[in-house]
Amino acid sequence: MSDDQETTQLLLGIDFGTSRTAVMSNRGYKKITRSIVGYPKDIIGIKFLGKSQVFGDEALKNRSALTLYHPLEDGVVREASEKDYNAALELLKHVINEARQGEEMEVAGIIGVPSRASIMNKELLLKIAREVMPVAMVVSEPFMVAYHLNKLNNCIIVDIGAGTVDICGVKGSIPGSKDQITIIKGGDYIDERLESTIQQKYYDVQITRNLVRTIKEQHAFVGPPEQPLNVTLRSDGRPGEYDITTEMRAVCESIVPDIVENVLTIMKGYDPEDQTEVLQNIILAGGGSNIKGLDKMVADRLSEYGEIGVTCVSDPDYSGCAGALKLAQDLPPQHWDKIGFAG
Structure with a gap:
């Protein structure tokens, strides 16, 4: 790639995942956004939030006022769902606009997606990508990790x-x-089973999928435990310590x-x-x-x-998008159509 191209074109590596979307650019930009798009349920929600759609952690924080969409639930964009298609489009547009950092320039990006989506949804994902950047390629996330x-x-x-x-x-x-x-x-399956087993053991505790996910991300393990896993949960509004060692080990090993x-x-x-x-x-x-x-x-x-x-991998959050960016920098965009699904 020529020096002129390097300075005028924004190259992006995007890991478009079920849970999180990670982005890196050839200008040093680097950010993770939860793969969630929220739309206000009514006019009060629009007034409260001051916008017609929100993304990532902001959407999760204000979930009671929103209808939430996870564009790549189960690793694919559901083709029959216009709302899922629009949510995927808006999320991709959002993360790309953030990567621009206020500058107007030509953008080309390689998007890593779950293998199932790269096989079943290539054309659809490429169609979405073309709406937000003129040159794009869709490749499976595992291969982007290998390339990195x-x-x-x-x-x-x-x-x-x-x-x-x-x-x-x-x-x-x-x-x-x-x-x-x-x-x-994947991780959602573990979350679902962990929530269920905790509720079966401690029927009176208040538990949500989001809280379970946070506990798992902090404490997940397999094999013999080094020490008991006690977490703070609430029962009838009162906090207490609960042992979930056996439950965490079993669902992670599943x-x-x-x-x-x-x-x-x-x-x-x-x-x-x-x-x-x-x-x-x-x-x-x-x-x-x-x-x-x-x-x-x-x-x-x-x-x-x-x-x-x-x-x-040493950096699981960014290894996929780092590989996508590396490939984008190693191979000029005009040649992307020779190695993957490009447009």
């Missing part, structure tokens, strides 16, 4: 997001549908069998002479990679297949 890490061959990326767990075999090119498996058991089974399925798609190397290059990414002890448990469950190497 420069792991472009003989590795498996396990991207544990909110809506899905995406398992991707990287073989030196853009992954196809046969190289990717999606499990509909995603492990599917991960192991599908890692093996992807591994068997490699030539046998490459499988030893592949099993030593399993990388956990996404918010779920923060679950304490998960890398060790996955490695232990795979141990009968030989020497296993499972590592976690």
Whole structure:
């Protein structure tokens, strides 16, 4: 890319996730926004908020006054839903306008999305992207993680997001549908089960999905606990300490069998002479990679297949969009249509 292009064109790497949308630019901009769009329920809400739509944490904070939409719920944009389409469009427009930082310039961006969306929703997502920037490409998030890490061959990326767990075999090119498996058991699945088990054990406590998500993000673990997990919850308005050690461990471990089974399925798609190397290059990414002890448990469950190497990315919040930005900078936008779905 020429110096003139570098100074006149804003390049973006966007990780358009079920739970969060992370953006990085070639001008140093870097921000995460929750993938939520809220619309006021009535005229009072518009007066209270002073706007007709809100995004991210602001939407979550004012949820009682809003109708909330999660554009990539379950890892896809529902094509039959005009409201979901519009929410995805408005969210993407919002994060891109923020990345402009008040400047008017040409924008080109690579968007990483859950594997399921990259396979099922490519054309739809590209249509949305074209409405907000003239040049765009849609690629699966796991491959963007691999690109960021420069792991472009003989590795498996396990991207544990909110809506899905995406398992991707990287073989030196853009992954196809046969190289990717999606499990509909991500962080939202853990939240749902944790909320249910807490309510069953402590029927009188007041618990919400948002509170459960916060507890999980702070305390999630698998394997033997180092100490009891006691959290503060409210019963009839009064705070108290509640032990949820067993419940947290059980729900977090519930995603492990599917991960192991599908890692093996992807591994068997490699030539046998490459499988030893592949099993030593399993990388956990996404918010779920923060679950304490998960890398060790996955490695232990795979141990009968030989020497296993499972590592976690150092920055799960930004590894996907960092890979997207790196690819955007390495390859001039006029060539994007040669490697992915571009427009």
